[in-house]
Amino acid sequence: xxxxxxxxxxxxxxxxxxxxxxxxxxxxxxxxxxxxxxxxxxxxxxxxxxxxxxxxxxxxxxxxxxxxxxxxxxxxxxxxxxxxxxxxxxxxxxxxxxxxxxxxxxxxxxxxxxxxxxxxxxxxxxxxxxxxxxxxxxxxxxxxxxxxxxxxxxxxxxxxxxxxxxxxxxxxxxxxxxxxxxxxxxxxxxxxxxxxxxxxxxxxxxxxxxxxxxxxxxxxxxxxxxxxxxxxxx
Numbered sequence: 001x002x003x004x005x006x007x008x009x010x011x012x013x014x015x016x017x018x019x020x021x022x023x024x025x026x027x028x029x030x031x032x033x034x035x036x037x038x039x040x041x042x043x044x045x046x047x048x049x050x051x052x053x054x055x056x057x058x059x060x061x062x063x064x065x066x067x068x069x070x071x072x073x074x075x076x077x078x079x080x081x082x083x084x085x086x087x088x089x090x091x092x093x094x095x096x097x098x099x100x101x102x103x104x105x106x107x108x109x110x111x112x113x114x115x116x117x118x119x120x121x122x123x124x125x126x127x128x129x130x131x132x133x134x135x136x137x138x139x140x141x142x143x144x145x146x147x148x149x150x151x152x153x154x155x156x157x158x159x160x161x162x163x164x165x166x167x168x169x170x171x172x173x174x175x176x177x178x179x180x181x182x183x184x185x186x187x188x189x190x191x192x193x194x195x196x197x198x199x200x201x202x203x204x205x206x207x208x209x210x211x212x213x214x215x216x217x218x219x220x221x222x223x224x225x226x227x228x229x230x231x232x233x234x
Contacts, residue, residue: 042103046124049204050108055228059114065096065107065121075155083153086146089139091153091160093207094184094194098125100135102205110225118213120225125205132203136176140198144178159187171223173230174199174206197222201233 040048053062075081078092089099098105102125110120127135148165161184168179177199185191195210206229208222215221 042126043106046104046106046126046204049232050106050124051110051122051225051229051232055232056110056224059112060224061111063109065109074158074160080155081153082155084147084151086142087151087162088153089143090147090151090162091155093123093196093198094162094209096121096123096207096209098123099198099205099207100125100127100131100139102127102131102135112224115213115215115218115221118215118221119211120222121207121209121211122225122229123207123209124229125207127203127205129203132200132205133176135205136178136198136200140178144180148180161185161187168195168197168219171197171199171226171230173226174201174233176200193217195222197226199226199230201230204233206230206233 051062053060056062074095075092075097078088078097081088081091083091093099096107105123105125107121107123110122111118112120126132144165147162150164151162153160153162163183163185165180165182168181170177170179177197179195179197181193181195183191183193192212193216195216197208199206199208206226208226208229210216210221
């Protein structure tokens with residue numbers, strides 16, 4: 001992991017002529033002050049920050065993803081995942097659920113014409129001050145150290161076997177970053193390769209997960225998406 005140094009809008013209103021201008025100035029009451037601009041909620045903030053089609057250019061499509069929808073979803077919250085406790089954060093991130101307990105999180109699904117059959121999930125989560133660092137340096141660090149040789153996770157009657165992870169080159173983005181790859185096998189089903197990169201920008205954590213497809217082994221598959229999202233997070 002590496003660290004680098006990290007992170008009002010001005011609103012103007014012209015309301016005097018909504019019903020016609022009288023030409024008479026209104027005297028401000030002594031001590032009166034302007035109302036402060038409303039700050040965006042955590043959910044509004046990450047909605048604006050999430051990568052969009054315009055950020056990626058031609059050849060990419062981006063759609064919303066909601067882990068609470070769909071009968072085939074492995075888990076709708078991290079609390080539904082059981083198994084070796086230190087390992088459940090890794091399973092949660094694989095299924096577009098956030099690391100730890102953020103203020104808000106949101107996901108997008110990116111597809112590219114250059115890698116048909118592969119889905120790239122981007123999940124952003126924003127945290128209370130200091131909690132993103134804690135999530136990276138405790139939850140994620142402990143999970144990678146203790147579970148890299150493989151583990152099993154269960155949720156809603158389904159079991160998944162996670163093969164040993166292989167570390168990958170960490171991209172030069174964010175304040176901290178970690179990248180790894182592996183294979184997941186659903187009980188009674190097929191195996192699918194997965195590549196994951198986790199990046200922290202101040203109090204925001206971005207998780208990039210590429211799943212399936214013949215092009216999953218290509219090292220540069222995630223790079224354009226990570227670079228585009230990194231530019232928006234600054």
